[in-house]
Amino acid sequence: MNSGPPTTRATFAIGDERAARRVVDLLNESLDDDHAAVAAFERPDGCWEVCLHFAGAPDQGAIRALVRLAAGDGAAKAVAFGTVEAKDWVAASLEDLAPVPAGRFVVHGRHDRALIAANKIGIEIEAALAFGTGHHGTTRGCLLLLDHVLRAHAPRRVLDLGSGTGVLAIAAAKALRRKVLASDIDPVSVRVARDNARLNGVGNLVEAIPASGFSAPRFASRAPFDLVLANILANPLRQLATPMAAHLAPSALVVLSGLLPHQAQGVIASYRARGLKLRRQLVIDGWSSLLMQRL
Structure with a gap:
């Protein structure tokens, strides 16, 4: 690059x-x-x-x-x-970051590739012009909730909304061995997500597209989704509640993150009004992550 x-x-x-x-x-x-x-x-x-x-x-x-x-x-x-x-600041930062465990997943850099246990799913993220190395509490919360979901469910249609570097899409694709749709408003992030998917051996499973919200035609053709992963911010998540609900399958699961603890109740209320119920909540490093399910 x-x-x-x-x-x-x-x-x-x-x-x-x-x-x-x-x-x-x-x-x-x-x-x-x-x-x-x-x-x-x-x-x-x-x-x-x-x-x-x-x-x-x-x-x-x-x-x-x-x-x-x-x-x-x-x-x-x-x-x-x-x-x-x-690109230099990302590379420098990654060299100093230890692998991050989150249930069955471990986010790591190339320098720690050999340290990942055989019974773990490694997600290798390298220097790039996009954020999301797995070291933020929101990303770890999403991965932990994804791990929790996959212990009891095998969703067929998965969406990573606001995918950044593609960590969550890659995790879902590697665990499920199924196709995952990933979207981001930033074209640089889309390119990085594609590169990281190829790096992790799931380039054929992760389809990364540029999109704002649910406006792209690809959402309609891939919906309804059984699982949505959305690590964004509180205000966009509230604004996306209605279009997201319209793209969900019955009993679909939704992981929401990027929330400060005091913002969680407002986001929960927005999705509850669209027929979703809170199933689980995590707070990691001062950030809330939510697991909700369509009733």
């Missing part, structure tokens, strides 16, 4: 995990996810490094103000802005 144009990056360190989670949550809620992405990683010295990557030049004063609100003056003053090649 070519390095492409440079992107703007902001970084700062926080010595407290709780503070790091708080500032990441606030930044994710406050920034447009189409133009900025936020992640936090524990460093070898025990401190947490928070990284923001922007599609365009950010308002540095506004970013410092958000950090100050979440983590205080010291963190705000420590924010350093710079530019970096579009």
Whole structure:
């Protein structure tokens, strides 16, 4: 992959995990996810490094103000802005990340490929211009709920809505050995999902398409879905409740994530009004993941 144009990056360190989670949550809620992405990683010295990557030049004063609100003056003053090649920061981050277990699934980088146990399903994710390495609480929550679902069900028609790097679609395809439809509004993410599917040996099973919501004709031809995986954000999930319900099979299962705990009840209510019932809820690293079922 070519390095492409440079992107703007902001970084700062926080010595407290709780503070790091708080500032990441606030930044994710406050920034447009189409133009900025936020992640936090524990460093070898025990401190947490928070990284923001922007599609365009950010308002540095506004970013410092958000950090100050979440983590205080010291963190705000420590924010350093710079530019970096579009792919290098992902590669550097992945090299330092340990494999992430989630039930039968393990998300890992190429450097840990040989460490995956034979009785686990490895999902290899490498450097790319899209987010979703499996280290975020929302992704792990979705994988755990997917593992829970597959212990009792064998869905035939599966959709990964807002697929990002394709982690969830790949997990479902590898576990079920069936075709999975994956969609994302970002064409770069679609390309990355296709690449990752091929890397994981399920390129023939994961069909990744660019789409906003359920507007693409491919949804109608593949519906009704027995299982939908949607790791997005609270507001889009509420807006998608009606079109999603229209594309579900009877007794279909839906995994929803990308929610802060205080947002979960609002999302549950939106889907309950469309005939779905909450079956299970997980909270991991300050993020809620929901399993709902159509009645």
